[in-house]
Amino acid sequence: MSEKIARFFAERQPATPCLVVDLDIVDENFTSLTAALPDAKIYYAVKANPAPEILSLLAARGSSFDTASVPEIEMVLAAGVTPDRISYGNTIKKQRDVARAFELGVRLFAFDSIGELDKIAQSAPGSRVFCRILTSGEGAEWPLSRKFGCDPHMARALLIAAAGKGLVPYGVSFHVGSQQKDPTQWDTALRTVAEMFHDLEALGITLSMVNLGGGFATRYRTDVPEAEAYGNAILDSLRRHFGNRIPETIVEPGRSMVGNAGVIESEVVLISTKSANDNRRWVYLDIGKFGGLAETMDEAIQYPIVTNRDGDGETDSVILAGPTCDSADVLYEKSDYRLPVDLAIGDRIRIHAAGAYTTTYASVNFNGFTPLAQYYI
Ligand SMILES: *Cc1c(COP(=O)(O)O)cnc(C)c1O
Numbered sequence: 359m360s361e362k363i364a365r366f367f368a369e370r371q372p373a374t375p376c377l378v379v380d381l382d383i384v385d386e387n388f389t390s391l392t393a394a395l396p397d398a399k400i401y402y403a404v405k406a407n408p409a410p411e412i413l414s415l416l417a418a419r420g421s422s423f424d425t426a427s428v429p430e431i432e433m434v435l436a437a438g439v440t441p442d443r444i445s446y447g448n449t450i451k452k453q454r455d456v457a458r459a460f461e462l463g464v465r466l467f468a469f470d471s472i473g474e475l476d477k478i479a480q481s482a483p484g485s486r487v488f489c490r491i492l493t494s495g496e497g498a499e500w501p502l503s504r505k506f507g508c509d510p511h512m513a514r515a516l517l518i519a520a521a522g523k524g525l526v527p528y529g530v531s532f533h534v535g536s537q538q539k540d541p542t543q544w545d546t547a548l549r550t551v552a553e554m555f556h557d558l559e560a561l562g563i564t565l566s567m568v569n570l571g572g573g574f575a576t577r578y579r580t581d582v583p584e585a586e587a588y589g590n591a592i593l594d595s596l597r598r599h600f601g602n603r604i605p606e607t608i609v610e611p612g613r614s615m616v617g618n619a620g621v622i623e624s625e626v627v628l629i630s631t632k633s634a635n636d637n638r639r640w641v642y643l644d645i646g647k648f649g650g651l652a653e654t655m656d657e658a659i660q661y662p663i664v665t666n667r668d669g670d671g672e673t674d675s676v677i678l679a680g681p682t683c684d685s686a687d688v689l690y691e692k693s694d695y696r697l698p699v700d701l702a703i704g705d706r707i708r709i710h711a712a713g714a715y716t717t718t719y720a721s722v723n724f725n726g727f728t729p730l731a732q733y734y735i
Contacts, residue, residue, distance in 0.1 A: 384616055385419070403447075422439075424612075426448035479523035528565065529567030549599050552599035585614070624645045625706055648687060668698060
């Protein structure tokens with residue numbers, strides 16, 4: 359935890375649960391990714407954390423933005439970003455939202471089907487479009503496969519169709535899965551994309567851009583590769599598959615830009631067992647799946663959890679759960695989480711690396727609990 363965040367908790371003693379984000383760390387994350395991929399344009403995936411403070415900081419750093427809805431586009435515009443730095447990257451958009459985005463000046467759109475391409479051709483004429491292809495999501499802790507993208511053959515046909523519909527077939531995108539800890543996973547997709555560039559060139563369509571998506575990992579309970587390792591692996595694949603004709607590249611980091619910048623403070627509401635001889639404690643926190651920790655679904659994302667009593671004392675294995683009346687609101691039951699045996703009701707605990715995919719995943723008022731409070735310092 360950064361000194362700045364530690365000081366904030368100590369001095370302010372904010373009501374829990376709350377997220378505190380250190381903006382200096384976001385700034386450092388931007389710097390390291392830029393250094394790792396100097397030729398790639400960064401489109402921050404707004405959904406990871408759309409706080410105005412984060413959008414303004416990244417806007418000032420020269421970032422572009424990947425958005426998924428009209429409200430996200432409006433938030434980015436409100437941060438002073440011009441629409442030429444915005445991509446409407448969701449492949450599932452209402453026709454009227456495409457029209458609204460076009461009205462707001464957005465000219466870069468994603469698609470992965472003929473239905474979506476038709477909407478863009480009709481409501482955003484002349485725009486640049488890129489087609490998303492399927493990836494396996496192998497190696498990712500939060501895979502995105504199947505729902506998004508189409509197979510490369512369909513993508514090729516759709517890019518040809520795009521030209522026929524008066525759009526600019528601009529490029530190809532993919533996403534190797536979020537929290538992708540294997541930097542070589544970009545390679546298979548890049549080989550496919552290079553083949554598509556080549557095949558389309560022969561048909562008179564010159565694509566310009568490869569969108570490498572997000573997937574860069576944040577450190578949770580185990581080490582992850584540095585930005586540099588991702589950069590090296592990707593540059594190596596680009597050189598291998600495109601030779602001396604490397605196209606324009608885009609990256610869309612979400613998690614890696616903000617994840618490690620945020621810490622959630624929470625309070626222990628109850629510690630209990632289910633019978634006299636049950637020796638595994640249930641620890642109920644004032645935050646759960648519906649309060650912002652949705653990525654604990656299937657125990658996929660495993661946040662580091664720290665208490666004030668950590669140290670040399672004894673620990674034992676616990677089940678961690680949230681405070682709501684839904685039985686799905688259990689955070690970790692199968693994973694090995696150990697907490698101090700002297701942990702007590704009323705203790706504050708900290709959930710690290712919680713800057714991404716938390717505030718916007720909090721339910722509005724389930725059980726009357728208010729959405730996650732947030733501070734940007
Ligand atoms: C969610 C998303 C991202 C961000 O992914 P991370 O794994 O958080 O970096 C990037 N691009 C698209 C299209 C997305 O949907």
